[in-house]
Amino acid sequence: MTHKVFIDGAAGTTGLEIAQRLEGRSEFTLITLDDAQRKDTAARREALNEADVAILCLPDDAAREAVELIDPAGGTRVIDASSAHRTADGWCYGFPELVGSERVADARRVSNPGCYPTGFLALVAPLVRAELLPSDWPYTVNAVSGYSGGGKALIERFENEGAPAFRSYGYDLSHKHLPEMKAHAGLDHPVLFAPSVVAAYRGMIVEVPLHLGAMANDPHSDELREALAAFYKGSAVVSVSRDPAPAELLLEPRAEPTDAMELFVFGNEGGWNARLVARLDNLGKGASGAAVQNLNLLCGLPETSGLILPAA
Known part of the structure; x- marks a missing residue:
């Protein structure tokens, strides 16, 4: 069976990478619009409703508008790569x-996780569920990403002469990723999030530092590592390093x-201080790769088909 897919916002960084991952896959037929049609509401409405799966690679408001163009009685299922619906009913x-x-x-409506929350939630959510970490802890997140995550404007800024080596931002403490981090980790409080960008095209490191000795249950860093390894056992996408810590x-x-995404738990000698770290591709598991993984599932295909993963 061939599944018809329409990428709304196909000219953007995420849309382009999704299309690349679907190239040569006979399970899919891409519905495409030319440059003149991409902003034509009637043409987009037709494409959205013709598709078996529509993938929205749009700003938040445009994604909401695209959903409104889809006939709720029709057969189109949706993957939204924006942050518009990540905590929506x-x-x-x-x-x-x-x-x-x-x-x-x-599901009929799937909201793709954000890139930074993907790393944070992969580390923290399983440990909160297992009650190894408390839900009421004031978590902080220090993260650095490649500049491709900022779209065309930031890519141009970093690739032009005089580009910055490092960009720190989010100083208003109201980043759009905060609601999904809190909601999907099951936390009582919003996290304190410190994002930054470096002069690398792609890639991301997300870190959660923890003073375990100050927690009531006094967890040990080795416990956290073993719990994460057990949670992701058998996953072809997420791996937990159990080797000696890299320098x-x-x-x-x-x-x-x-x-792929790699998780690390670094602990001091007593195990009462820890740094939980996720390393991933902000355009891979943080965006386009995650969308393709979800697309495979919606279409009843092997979950990792077409993904770029290390050899087993």
């Missing part, structure tokens, strides 16, 4: 490792794409 949060592949497969974690300026 009636939408499935598209993180199969956390919510369950079956739930994603059965450093790197982002390369021109790294190759990947849809």
